[in-house]
Amino acid sequence: MHSRAVFSNQIVPLLGRAIQIANPSKIVVVTDDNTSKHCLPLLKEIPFDLHYELKSGEANKTVGAYLELVEYLMQHKLDRNTLLIALGGGMVTDLVGYAASTYKRGIRYINVPTSLLGMVDASIGGKTGVDHQSIKNIIGSIYPPFAILSNAAFLKTLPVIELQSGWAEVVKHLLLANQTIPTQIPDMDNDSIAHWSSIKHKIVLSDPYEKNKRLALNAGHTVGHALESIMIHNNHHLPHGHAVAAGLLIESNITKDEYNDAWAYDQLVDAVPAVFSKIQIKAADIPTILQFMSHDKKNQHNDIKCALIKAKGEAWVTTVNLDVMENALLKYINS
Numbered sequence: 001m002h003s004r005a006v007f008s009n010q011i012v013p014l015l016g017r018a019i020q021i022a023n024p025s026k027i028v029v030v031t032d033d034n035t036s037k038h039c040l041p042l043l044k045e046i047p048f049d050l051h052y053e054l055k056s057g058e059a060n061k062t063v064g065a066y067l068e069l070v071e072y073l074m075q076h077k078l079d080r081n082t083l084l085i086a087l088g089g090g091m092v093t094d095l096v097g098y099a100a101s102t103y104k105r106g107i108r109y110i111n112v113p114t115s116l117l118g119m120v121d122a123s124i125g126g127k128t129g130v131d132h133q134s135i136k137n138i139i140g141s142i143y144p145p146f147a148i149l150s151n152a153a154f155l156k157t158l159p160v161i162e163l164q165s166g167w168a169e170v171v172k173h174l175l176l177a178n179q180t181i182p183t184q185i186p187d188m189d190n191d192s193i194a195h196w197s198s199i200k201h202k203i204v205l206s207d208p209y210e211k212n213k214r215l216a217l218n219a220g221h222t223v224g225h226a227l228e229s230i231m232i233h234n235n236h237h238l239p240h241g242h243a244v245a246a247g248l249l250i251e252s253n254i255t256k257d258e259y260n261d262a263w264a265y266d267q268l269v270d271a272v273p274a275v276f277s278k279i280q281i282k283a284a285d286i287p288t289i290l291q292f293m294s295h296d297k298k299n300q301h302n303d304i305k306c307a308l309i310k311a312k313g314e315a316w317v318t319t320v321n322l323d324v325m326e327n328a329l330l331k332y333i334n335s
């Protein structure tokens with residue numbers, strides 16, 4: 001049920017073939033304002049029936065935007081055999097996937113990720129969703145796409161800050177696969193991206209409903225999501241991966257100090273600052289950051305649950321004490 005992502009410079013015939021197999025009544029391509037301009041022209045030979053454009057950016061991954069898309073599908077009287085094609089980064093694939101999972105109790109969708117983060121992470125594994133009241137992905141579902149197809153050529157127009165954002169998820173995957181982390185973002189092609197995405201795909205296949213092994217993919221995300229949430233709350237744009245990179249570093253410091261295992265920290269201490277600027281948070285932000293963490297979906301009761309990474313990329317989920325978390329955030333702020 002969880003298909004592998006295919007990366008190829010022959011994306012048009014591959015997408016054409018997937019559409020032929022799906023045999024839909026109508027095809028709706030959904031983009032955001034950037035991917036309409038930069039990515040849709042690369043698919044001009046695909047016979048879409050309708051094109052719907054979302055406003056770009058995480059601030060638009062909302063219940064309102066989701067409802068507007070559903071209302072558009074209703075207005076066009078689209079039936080259960082409609083195929084949605086999500087052409088964009090993780091914001092587009094998450095929102096379109098959620099609309100597909102709920103419209104008429106579920107229609108098919110194909111992910112065509114166009115950002116590095118979308119290619120190696122967001123488009124894979126079937127997690128869909130929207131944010132609400134500054135809480136990331138609080139409304140969502142697990143609903144795998146019919147296919148995932150992409151081409152490294154889309155990345156030519158991706159802003160550097162967004163390429164860096166995707167790199168954070170590559171770093172996480174390399175850690176979990178016990179592979180070396182380059183200190184600079186390397187040149188990338190379809191083969192390297194396919195390799196990074198396959199690390200996530202294998203983990204998802206081993207645990208599709210996130211009961212155990214898949215929880216490892218949340219490494220860096222307890223802290224990362226809370227940092228992202230505080231930035232949304234303070235009206236600052238912080239690409240997801242930049243928050244995750246800081247989250248990986250802060251969480252690895254906890255593994256080092258509390259569990260006497262510096263393996264992940266040693267790998268990240270130079271590799272993260274080499275690519276990512278420090279996130280501008282202040283000690284006064286910590287109570288709000290901790291409050292955001294208490295909303296994390298991994299938590300039960302009021303504990304803060306983190307997926308920490310120990311030697312050789314082995315991960316485990318543990319409860320982190322509030323004081324320990326506060327201390328780790330302070331260390332990052334003062335570093």
Ligand SMILES: NC(=O)c1ccc[n+]([C@@H]2O[C@H](COP(=O)([O-])OP(=O)(O)OC[C@H]3O[C@@H](n4cnc5c(N)ncnc54)[C@H](O)[C@@H]3O)[C@@H](O)[C@H]2O)c1
Binds near residue numbers: 091154157
């Ligand atoms: N479902 C999952 O498993 C999962 C995993 C990780 C992240 N996510 C979600 O993914 C989102 C982040 O994804 P993202 O970083 O791709 O964000 P995004 O979709 O907002 O894309 C980032 C920016 O890049 C632009 N863009 C995308 N492709 C482009 C291209 N080829 N050329 C020019 N501009 C382009 C977008 O318009 C946007 O402005 C978050 O909402 C996060 O929660 C989901």
